[in-house]
Amino acid sequence: MKVWSIAFNTFRENLRDKLLYNLLIFALLMIGSSLILMRLTLGEFHRLILDIGLGSINFFGVLIAIFIGIGLVSKEIEKKTIYTIISKPVARFQFLLGKYLGLSVTLLINTAIMTAGLLAVLYLQEVPVHGVLFKALGMIMVEFMVITAVALLFSTFSSATLSAIFTLAVYVIGHLTPDLKAFGQKMDGLSQTVLEGMYYVLPNLERFNLKGHVTHQLDVPVSDLLIITAYGITYTAFLLLLASVIFQRRDFR
Amino acid sequence: MDTAAQPVVEIQSLKKVFHVGFWGRRVTAVDGLSLEVLRGEVFGFLGPNGAGKTTTIKMLMGLIYPSSGTATLFGQSIGDPAAKAKVGFLPESPYFYDYLSSREFLRFYGHLFGLWGTALERRIEELLELVGMTHARDLQLRKFSKGMLQRVGIAQALINDPELIILDEPMSGLDPIGRKEVRDLILRLKESEKTVMFSSHILHDAELLCDRVAMIMKGKLVACGLVSDLVGQNATQSVEMVVEKLGPESLEHLRPFTEKILLQGNQTLLVLKDQHHVRQALDLVRVAKGDLVSLTPHRSSLEDLFIRKAAGLEPRLQEAA
Incomplete structure (x- = not known):
C-alpha cells in the first residue's frame, strides 16, 4: 500500500512537471510531421509514417524515462524531501519501488497517448494496421522499463547530471552490443575480455527493437515476445535490486 | 517496569x-x-x-x-x-513536495502511516485547524511563505498522533x-x-x-x-539598580558595592556585584534621600552557561590539536 502511495505521488509529480508536456508535444509534432515529409518522398509512404512514428515514440519515451528517471531519487535527496519519507515507517526499498512504479505508469500513459497520435495519422493516410505494430509498441514499453531502472540506479548514487550522461551512454551502447561482441572477436587478450564483458553486462536493447518487423510487415511469434519480455523484466529486477542495495547503505546528509 | x-x-x-x-x-x-x-x-x-x-x-x-x-x-x-x-519528525528548514496542496501533502503522509479514509480526512482538518492553515488547504506549497511551510511541516509531523x-x-x-x-x-x-x-x-x-x-x-x-x-x-547573579536624585558624595559611598556606575541625565544606573549587597545599597540610597526607580536582578541564563562552556572548550580543543 505504501509503495502505491509513493508511486501515485510520483505519478502526480510527473503530471505537474512541465518537461513531460514539452516532450509529449514534440513527440506528437514529430509523428504528425510524417504527413509533411511524405510529400518529399517517392513511394513507400506507409513505411515512412510507421518508421517516423515508432522512432518518435521510442526516442521521446526514452528521453522522458531518462530525464525524469534521473531526478526520481537525486532530486528528492537534493531537495531534502526524502527526509520526511525515510523517517516515516517506510523501508528504503519501498520508496525506490514506489518511485519506479510511478514513472512506469507515467510512461505507460505517455506511450498510449503517442500511440493514439500515430494511429490517428495512420488512419488519415489509410495505412493498414497490423498486429505486429502493437507487439513492437509493447517491446518499446519493455525497453522503457529497463531504461528507467538504469536511470534510477544511477540516480541513487550520483548527481542528476552525471546520471543523465551515464544513462544516455548505456542507452546508446545498449543498442550497439552486437557490434561490441563482433569488435571484441577481432581483438585479443585484455581488450577482448573487456568488450565481451561489456557485451554480457550491458542490456542488449536491440532485442527490443521490432521496428523493422513492422515496416516490413513480418510477424513475430508470441514465444519470442515472451522471451524478450522475460529478459527485460529480469534485467530490470536485477537493476532495482542493485539500486536498493546501494540506496540502503546511503547516508542522507 | x-x-x-x-x-x-x-x-x-x-x-x-x-x-x-x-x-x-x-x-x-x-x-x-x-x-x-x-x-x-x-x-x-x-x-x-x-x-x-x-x-x-x-x-x-x-x-x-x-x-x-x-x-x-x-x-x-x-x-x-x-x-x-x-514518532513525528520535522526536519530542519523543511523542503516539501511543492507541487502538492497542503491537503494532498498531509494525505500522502497519512498514507505512509497506513491511515486512510474518513479518519484521515478528519485528522487532516484537525491539524490544519491546529496550525492555523485551514485557509490555505488547497493552495500549492510552492506558494507558501517560510512560516506557512513550517506550519504544514509541523502538521505533517503530527499526522500519526505520535x-x-x-x-x-x-x-x-x-x-x-x-x-x-x-x-x-x-x-x-x-x-x-x-x-x-x-x-x-x-x-x-x-x-x-x-x-x-x-x-x-x-x-x-x-x-x-x-x-x-x-x-x-553557575548562578553569579548581578543586580541592576536605577536611582534618581543622588548626589556625587553618596555615589562615592556606594562605589564599593558596585561593578559599574553609569550616569544618564538625572538617573544613575548602578550594577551591584551580587544580590547580598542590595540591602546595604538601598539603605545608603534612603539615607541620601534618593528615589529608587527600578531594581532588576539579572539571573544567569542558559546563554551565559553556553558562552562559558564554549570559551572553556576552545582552549582545550586547541591544546588537543
Whole structure:
C-alpha cells in the first residue's frame, strides 16, 4: 500500500512537471510531421509514417524515462524531501519501488497517448494496421522499463547530471552490443575480455527493437515476445535490486 | 517496569565520522554522545551551528547510520518501522513536495502511516485547524511563505498522533509571532503528555520551554540536566539598580558595592556585584534621600552557561590539536 502511495505521488509529480508536456508535444509534432515529409518522398509512404512514428515514440519515451528517471531519487535527496519519507515507517526499498512504479505508469500513459497520435495519422493516410505494430509498441514499453531502472540506479548514487550522461551512454551502447561482441572477436587478450564483458553486462536493447518487423510487415511469434519480455523484466529486477542495495547503505546528509 | 521512568530516546556513545572531499578526510560530527529523553518531557537539544545536532537527529530518524554506538526509540533500535510509527519528525528548514496542496501533502503522509479514509480526512482538518492553515488547504506549497511551510511541516509531523515528536530547529527563520506560535504548540503537546525533543541554537526558547536540556559542542556533550540546575549551578547573579536624585558624595559611598556606575541625565544606573549587597545599597540610597526607580536582578541564563562552556572548550580543543 505504501509503495502505491509513493508511486501515485510520483505519478502526480510527473503530471505537474512541465518537461513531460514539452516532450509529449514534440513527440506528437514529430509523428504528425510524417504527413509533411511524405510529400518529399517517392513511394513507400506507409513505411515512412510507421518508421517516423515508432522512432518518435521510442526516442521521446526514452528521453522522458531518462530525464525524469534521473531526478526520481537525486532530486528528492537534493531537495531534502526524502527526509520526511525515510523517517516515516517506510523501508528504503519501498520508496525506490514506489518511485519506479510511478514513472512506469507515467510512461505507460505517455506511450498510449503517442500511440493514439500515430494511429490517428495512420488512419488519415489509410495505412493498414497490423498486429505486429502493437507487439513492437509493447517491446518499446519493455525497453522503457529497463531504461528507467538504469536511470534510477544511477540516480541513487550520483548527481542528476552525471546520471543523465551515464544513462544516455548505456542507452546508446545498449543498442550497439552486437557490434561490441563482433569488435571484441577481432581483438585479443585484455581488450577482448573487456568488450565481451561489456557485451554480457550491458542490456542488449536491440532485442527490443521490432521496428523493422513492422515496416516490413513480418510477424513475430508470441514465444519470442515472451522471451524478450522475460529478459527485460529480469534485467530490470536485477537493476532495482542493485539500486536498493546501494540506496540502503546511503547516508542522507 | 514503570513505563513513566523508561526513557523514550536512549543514546549510548553514539559516534558519526564523515568522509569528506576527494581524499576522504575524516570529520567527526558526533563524538561519543550519550543521553536520554524521558517520557512526557520537553527536551532541548542545544548547541551552536555545526555542533552535530542535526546529525544526531538524523541518526535517530534512520537517515544516517552511526559509525559506532547505539540508540533506541521506545526500546527499539533506530530505523525499526515499529518505532518510526510512533514518532513525528520535522526536519530542519523543511523542503516539501511543492507541487502538492497542503491537503494532498498531509494525505500522502497519512498514507505512509497506513491511515486512510474518513479518519484521515478528519485528522487532516484537525491539524490544519491546529496550525492555523485551514485557509490555505488547497493552495500549492510552492506558494507558501517560510512560516506557512513550517506550519504544514509541523502538521505533517503530527499526522500519526505520535508519542514522540522530534523537531529540528523548529523556530529558525520564523518571525517573533511564528516563534511564539511554535512555543505554544510545543507546550500544548506537553499538556497532552507527548514527549518533545527539539534542537535549537536559540537558548531563550529552550529556557522558556524545556524541562531538561543537553548542550553539545563539536559533537560532544558538554552539559545535560534540568534547566534550573544548569542555570543554578553557575548562578553569579548581578543586580541592576536605577536611582534618581543622588548626589556625587553618596555615589562615592556606594562605589564599593558596585561593578559599574553609569550616569544618564538625572538617573544613575548602578550594577551591584551580587544580590547580598542590595540591602546595604538601598539603605545608603534612603539615607541620601534618593528615589529608587527600578531594581532588576539579572539571573544567569542558559546563554551565559553556553558562552562559558564554549570559551572553556576552545582552549582545550586547541591544546588537543
